[in-house]
Amino acid sequence: MKKKSYLSGVILIGFGIYFLFQQYHFSLFEGFYTWPTLLVIVGLGFLANGYVGKDYESILPGVVLTGLGLHFHIANKLDEWPDHSGIFLLLIAIGILLTYVKTGTNLFQGLIFLAMATLLLFFDRLLVWANNQGHNLTSISQFWPYIFIILGAYFLFVKRAK
Incomplete structure (x- = not known):
């Protein structure tokens, strides 16, 4: 049985509605006529x-693209919204977990991305807390790139060989 693709139809209808609302200056969506939409x-x-x-392989890019669009809209409206790389990792984690x-596959990878996103999103607060406890964790931030490289190499070479 051949799968039916909904991708092109939904995108074309969405773009059509977007341009129609923009053409007729539909005021309810003022401020949403931007690339994040x-x-x-x-x-x-x-x-x-x-x-x-x-x-099901379309879920990950769907979550990432939808999430990024929503993130850019929210980041422009709320000053409290976190605006750094942790959000991107969080979107990837949500996409992998969904x-x-x-599919029942890649749970471990989804949890790794979620843990890394959580650490990146709350690292500043962790540093403040550690400093209040008398610990200096600022040198840990120098090791982030190495942690990402090691995990990536593990997934490419060790996990794949099994």
Whole structure:
């Protein structure tokens, strides 16, 4: 049985509605006629293809694109919203974990990405807490790139060989 793809249809309908609202100056969506909205539309196309079309490999790019579009909209509106690389890792983690729910694979990778995202998102608070406890953890931030490289090499060479 051949899978039906919903990606192109959802993206074209979404873009059509986007340009129609923009053309007629639909005021309810004022401030949403930007490129992050287009990311959300493409991401929703991937999510529709992943869930409705049962192409579960489309879930990860759908979550990442939709999440990035929403992130850029929210970051422009809320000063409290975190705006650094931890958000991107969090979106990847959510995408991998949602794919795991449907496929039963890559749970470990999803949890690793979630742990790394959590550490990056809350690292500043961890440093403040550690300094208040009398510990200096600032040198740990120099090791982040090495941790990413080691984990990446593990997934490429060690995990793959098994």
